[in-house]
Amino acid sequence: KVFTVAALLENGLADLNDSIDIGNGRWTINGRTLSDVHVESEQVTLREAFYESSNVGIAKAALVLPEGLHYQSLRDFGFGTRTGIKLPGEVEGVLRSPDRWSRQSPQSLAIGYEMSATPLQMAMAYGAIANGGTLMRPRLVREIRDANGRTLERLEAQEIRRVVSPQTAAQVGRAMVDVVETGTGGAARIGSYQVAGKSGTARFATGGVYQSGDYSSSFIGYFPADNPQLVIFVKLDRPEGGVYYGGAVAAPVTRSVMEAALAANILDIETLVESATEPVEVVSPDRYAEYINTPVPIPLSPELPESEGGADAVAIPDVSGLPVRFAVRELHKHGLRVTEMGTGDVVRTYPTAGSVVTRGEVVRLRSGGQDDE
The missing domain is CATH 3.30.10.20 (Trypsin Inhibitor V; Chain A)
Structure with missing residues (x-):
């Protein structure tokens, strides 16, 4: 949903204050029925649809997004291609070109279905939002030192491309803060600093068919929202205990990781922007x-x-x-x-x-x- 909204805003096809009629939270299009869990109002803004993770709202908003533009935007964020990380076994993930889409594909892709991505691709794409719209090449090593601690080589950060404008990145980032402050990601909130994040709940596909009751729960965010230093992605496959929504299962773990990072002194605390919340x-x-x-x-x-x-x-x-x-x-x-x-x-x-x-x-x-x- 993050990248659907980013594409809409970047191309002037929508505004976060646009109103969307989600009816009773169920919408059937091209033979597929989408439903909402968290949203109760019949009329919501795009911003509200985003922070309440409305499948119907985001899918309806994406109706104005041309297929080619939708596909290219996802490719620009790094989906469907290898990241270039120097690790064996990296895969491209799945992102089919529009000539292989079904009638349901535009709305499915708008809410994160009919594609797959590695955790590194996810972190890289969200990092582009955190970096003001610039996609960066991931690296495993920042610098190489000798036995005495002297720096022998420093590996500089590399820009791949600008994906969206700084203005669009700021808008999406603010909407992600709303997810944590107001919407489905409240369990990732840290009282002293703002967190930008997005929850995710998806069904597993077996043999090309999505299975009911078989879920993957995730939360991804960057921290602190006003001066990002960390992107954290947490994904739990088939969580137990009857609770499977990403905001309830993965967001608390994300918060724990952020707390551990603060306690471990690996962040530049002097530059962290405190939340007034x-x-x-x-x-x-x-x-x-x-x-x-x-x-x-x-x-x-x-x-x-x-x-x-x-x-x-x-x-x-x-x-x-x-x-x-x-x-x-x-x-x-x-x-x-x-x-x-x-x-x-x-x-x-x-x-x-x-x-x-x-x-x-x-x-x-x-x-x-x-x-x-």
Whole structure:
């Protein structure tokens, strides 16, 4: 849906405020019935159809998209071609040319069916939105160093092509923020920073036939939305437990990965743009701990003496009196994960300031105006 909307906006065929009649959330076209789960209104804007992941809304919007233009836009984003990554066994994925489409293909492709893509292709395409519309060539190595840490060779980033204008990329990115702030991707939200993302739920195809009850759940996003540093793609095949929507299954894992990245000090925190969104969600300290229970081996500076835990230990800084969002930023800079509790100024932390803990530890915040447990 992201790339359908991008093609519509880039070619002046639609506006995010355009109104779409989705009726009762079911629409039959060329023998195929599309249905919606999350949307309740009969009339929605294209923006609402996007952040509520309306199959009917996006498919109807795509009626004005010429087949050749639709196909070329997907190709420009890198689908149907190898990325050029230096790994054996890479495949092209599936994206058939328009002369091989059926009558159902335009609407199916508009909502992500009748094509397949590798996780790297997905990350690369979303990276183009994050990079202001420019598709970049993926690379495994940033630089080569000798045994003494001296840089021998630096492999520069390479642009492949401009896919959409910076204006279109910004519009799509803002709509992806709406997915997290308002729509189906709320479970990927981080209280202090904005996340741009999109959930996905698709049925598996066996022998060319999509199977009912057999799902793949995904969420892909970039972070932080205003100054992207990471693109994260999470895909779970055949999730168990009766829940299979991407926003419910994959988005929480995406959030855990982002939290781990913040705690591991692999991001330039000084340049992260903080979200003004309030209030901050209250979450359990052990949420999804099974996904990130091993600290990332990146040294902290300054290191503590060996007697106090060594390089994997850190003293919790005193953030009392700071607004929650600034306290979170300071704790992340020290390699700590954070459970935010409420808004306003921080009263205390658990464990308390000065405590020596392992890097990656969860620190709970208690803000003013809240009763103690």
